[in-house]
Amino acid sequence: MLVKTECVRGRVFPTRAEANLALFEYIDGFYNSRRIQKRLGYLSPIEFEEKHYVEQATAERTNLKPRQPALTS
Template sequence: MKLTTRLLRAGVEASTDSVGDSYDNALAENLWMIIKTECIRGRVFATRAEANLALFEYIDGFYNGRRIQQRLGWLSPVEFEEKHYADQATAEQTNLKPRQPTLTS
């Protein structure tokens, strides 16, 4: 109740749905499932700092930049960005070619 009151006073609308509806948390739950499966499961960390570092390296070093994504045409964000800039450079080079004079009768 205190959170709801604070959000209302700040003019913020909470991202919630009906009770028992998991749609609000589906993306976060999916991300944690992937992290557990690909990064944590089967590993033992000696310290909390070691676990934090492993999570940081996975999320920032792999998940955000190198993990392929269907909506990017099965490219990683890094590959997608490189392709975008290469395509842009090719288009600019095409636009810089001198135009052939047109023959008029």
């Protein structure tokens, strides 16, 4: 199991609570946010989200229409 290999193996935890905290920090801090995922095009969730917002901002700039000059009478 990957979590056992990367987070727990070789460590001794005095209490179950400390072991749970170590696992939570690993899963929330690294595994879920930085690990590449096939379904995201082999990007990490952070990289995928950054790419999404860059593409969204680019599309918004492209779709902006030039302002029309104000008509004066």
